[in-house]
Amino acid sequence: MMVSHYQHLIDEENCIWGLETCIRGASERLPSILMTALVTALGLLPLALGSHQPGREIEGPMATIIVGDLVTSTILNLLILPTMMLHFGRFEKEKFS
Secondary structure (H helix, E strand, C coil): CHHHHHHHHHHCCCCCCCHHHHHHHHHHHHHHHHHHHHHHHHHHHHHHHCCCCCCCCCHHHHHHHHHHHHHHHHHHHHHHHHHHHHHHCCCCCCCCC
16 A cells, blocks of 8 residues: 555656655555554454453464554554665656556
């Protein structure tokens, strides 16, 4: 979604690919990424914290892994991906026939 948003900024809003567009794209995607991760983590947190209770032998550790993955994917989407795209990405305005 982040890469397609960068392409949207180049195509529709006539931005030039660089640091400013990279930061703008990441900051515009920030609320949706954080809200998705936060709501999911808040829903799974009680299950992850109560993983030692009887009957939660499978669901508790799975919830812990999912919450950890949400933290990792949020960091990846907001810090690592924009940095990688800034250094290695090439975005040009697409020409439509």
